[in-house]
Amino acid sequence: MxxxxxxxxxxxxxMIENSEEMxxxxxxxxxxxxxxxxxxxxYQEAAQRREKAKQRVDELFGEGAGNYSQPEAVISTIKGVIDLVCDKRAKNMTITIRTGLKCRIMQMAKDKIKVVREVSDTNSFEQ
Ligand SMILES: [Zn+2]
Structure with a gap:
C-alpha cells in the first residue's frame, strides 16, 4: 500500500512507493x-551535491583507500562537517587526521562542495 x-x-x-513504514x-x-x-x-541539486561529497569521503578515506583508510568514527565526523558546510553553518574546515594527512572540506562558488585529501611528506623535513 x-x-x-x-x-x-x-x-x-x-504517491510514494514502499512507504508503509515511513x-x-x-x-x-x-x-x-x-x-x-x-x-x-x-533542493534536489543541493541534496545531490551533499550526497556526492559524502561519496567522495568514502573514496578518499573509506575501506578502499589503502593507507588513507580511516575508522568509521573519523569518516562520520568528516561527513558531519559536510553537513555543516552544506547547511551553511561553516565555510570550510580542515581536519588533521595525523601528521601529514588532512581532510579539507570547502564551499566553492555556486555552492559547490569540495573535499580534498592533503598529504604532505613530513619525512623530507626530518633529518
Ligand atoms: Zn514541488
Whole structure:
C-alpha cells in the first residue's frame, strides 16, 4: 500500500512507493525529492551535491583507500562537517587526521562542495 506525501515547496501530492513504514517527515522529504517544481529542483541539486561529497569521503578515506583508510568514527565526523558546510553553518574546515594527512572540506562558488585529501611528506623535513 502506497501512501502519499506533499512537496515541501508547492504542496503537490506524490504517491510514494514502499512507504508503509515511513513517517510524515520522510514522506514529505521523499515527495520533495520527486517533485518537479523549481524550488524542489534546487533542493534536489543541493541534496545531490551533499550526497556526492559524502561519496567522495568514502573514496578518499573509506575501506578502499589503502593507507588513507580511516575508522568509521573519523569518516562520520568528516561527513558531519559536510553537513555543516552544506547547511551553511561553516565555510570550510580542515581536519588533521595525523601528521601529514588532512581532510579539507570547502564551499566553492555556486555552492559547490569540495573535499580534498592533503598529504604532505613530513619525512623530507626530518633529518
Ligand atoms: Zn514541488
Amino acid at each position: 502506497a501512501k502519499t506525501g506533499a512537496c515541501r515547496f508547492c504542496g503537490q501530492q506524490h 513517517t510524515d517527515p520522510q514522506l514529505e522529504e521523499c515527495a520533495t525529492l520527486h517533485c518537479e517544481c523549481d524550488e524542489a529542483k534546487v
